[in-house]
Amino acid sequence: MSNDISTSSSYLDSLRWQDTTPTTTEEQSDALTQEDFFSLLTQQLSFQDPSKPADNDQMIAQMTNFTMAEGISNLNSNFESLAASMTSNSALQASTLVGKQALLESDSLDLNATGEAKGSVVAESPVDSLTLRITDESGQLVRSIDLGSQSAGAIRFAWDGKNEAGERLPEGEYNIVAEGSTNGEFSSLPIATFKNIESVNINGANGIIINTKEGAVRLTDVAEIA
Template identity: 35%
Template structure:
């Protein structure tokens, strides 16, 4: 009768599989840290998987061999994970390339005046230009101009208007005809039709000073000390 003796795995392989820790400050601490970083990479995971698979085959119980179907399933799963990782890398590269292309295209807007959505108005040399965006016709449209303290300094009545863009030029004077100082003001648009409120909005004009790529988004840096996304541009003048 043949006697089958249990074999033990090499200690180095067992350490790799069981995650044996290396004491801090030891001579091999640096190499252990590098090995751990490598193990977390896609290639490292593949290498560790193959080591474990070979060890499983080498040290299996001869009376209960490893099921080949399980091995095939494990290999297929590893291949799928590897494919997904490569696809993610390819997509990340494409996104980075697209963002660079968008930034380059947006750079052609430098020096141009753009109309952008927003209620912040910069009064310059006593002049402030903006527009009102009406989604539908309204019989009453007005705009309150607020100073930095939130106080209404001027109300501009625009009467009835059809849907679309209503250009407005403000001469920088308050309700009493006094000239207001240059600076930042806020617009508050109100519109109604038949006594029912309409969701109207304001849009302001500014010059594009520069273009930046912040957090993966192309931003236009305007001369009114604000930055907006390229998607917020309504019109280029």
């Protein structure tokens, strides 16, 4: 195999100093400027019939229309600049979310080094005998928490990371189920727990997207950031 390096490639040639200065052509704009408008207005006045001069109201209307058109064009440019600025600000604000926790609907708890896992039970109506059951990866029950009777709404809870014997359990993911009696009928209730935000995406159509180990979700769908 030859180790020679060719120096005659078009890419390398493009990097070398060019002896000739490239000529530039001034781009012509098709947009009418204020100077063009007054030139047209002057031509219109010079060719008008002296016996039927243009009405002052018509002249004022033409000037007003041109001013409005120019104003709308400038307004569009300002909106484009504003949109670019808002996108930059959104990206900066989104970057501060990384490392924080988002409250998302989930049936799992993340027990970390803080020694506590928090969440909320969502009850559409008052619930009696509300009980939380926490199990490990093998499905073994490690802790049962009695929350008693609760009114409708978001019912906050916190688990200290200990089992029934008061022993500290290892960090990791645990499953959780909320059960209670609503209107005399015993059933499971939806749960929202805090998940670590690993990264964020800026999407023009969907806004800010946050990514957790359970998937991606829009920031507008997050109930709380902690």
